[in-house]
Amino acid sequence: MDGTGWKRFRLREKKSEAEGVKSFIFESAETPMYFLPGQHVIIRFPDLEGDQRGKMRHFSISTSPLEGKYIGITTTIEPSDSPFKMKLDSLGKGEEVDVFGAIGKFIFEPGLWKERIVVLVAGGIGITPFRSMIKYALSMNGNFRIRLLYSGKTSNSLVFRNELDGLATGDSRLKIFYTVTGEPEGSGNLHRGRVDQEFIRANVEELDNAIFYICGPPRMVEEETRVIVLGLGVDRSRIRTEQFLGY
Ligand SMILES: Cc1cc2nc3c(=O)[nH]c(=O)nc-3n(C[C@H](O)[C@H](O)[C@H](O)COP(=O)(O)OP(=O)(O)OC[C@H]3O[C@@H](n4cnc5c(N)ncnc54)[C@H](O)[C@@H]3O)c2cc1C
Structure with missing residues (x-):
């Protein structure tokens, strides 16, 4: 140093x-x-x-x-x-x-996650801090439930997909929901479109008990925050964000 x-x-x-x-x-x-x-x-x-x-x-x-x-x-x-x-x-x-x-303060907090639904919303390369959080959190005994909502342009661009799927198979506390924005209908079996109100409601139970982490390019983070605050009525105090400035 x-x-x-x-x-x-x-x-x-x-x-x-x-x-x-x-x-x-x-x-x-x-x-x-x-x-x-x-x-x-x-x-x-x-x-x-x-x-x-x-x-x-x-x-x-x-x-x-x-x-x-x-x-x-x-x-x-x-x-x-x-x-x-x-x-x-x-x-x-x-x-x-x-x-x-x-x-940075965009971190896994064992006390906050306890007995919660933890919704991780990743846009593209915004998955990076979530790999660290998920791997670490699942190594602990906490009784949280993680719902990873991960959007990418194409199915080939989804980073860490096999590894994340393996973690979800091995631990029922983690469930993953992918969606792709840049592939035409019928070209695969993943959900199409952005992480919107409907996608969140369909995949996250107990919204009243949920905390949200959102990470990705600034425009995506702002848009998701709007959806979650205005569309789902979640108080901002239950939302953590990390903007990848430069994209
Ligand atoms: C807290 C934080 C965490 C981050 N974590 C990550 C992370 O884990 N992974 C990650 O990839 N990034 C991360 N970023 C973003 C990262 O710091 C870079 O800004 C980003 O990777 C873009 O890199 P780059 O500027 O070298 O551009 P490139 O990757 O080379 O290009 C990115 C885009 O910007 C355009 N562009 C490039 N140069 C310019 C320019 N001079 N003017 C205008 N447009 C330009 C390109 O055409 C392209 O569309 C993070 C940022 C922050 C603030």
């Missing part, structure tokens, strides 16, 4: 997760980083030039604190990407980045 809260981490593994989405698993080059499920980090390339959005980006940690001394981030990688993303994707095993964190 350099005295300012930044630490050096080295790339341990890079893996493809879904169409145009990769995870980057880092290992501390110094002391481990402690974090709560749902928190995020800032990644910096001090020598990066020519990126209009600068040398840093925020990323939710997609790994669980129980997955050892590693932190993983998961992001979209496309051919038209920013210099930042190109640099990230070009990292070789053992190469170092600066990491700040962990920060």
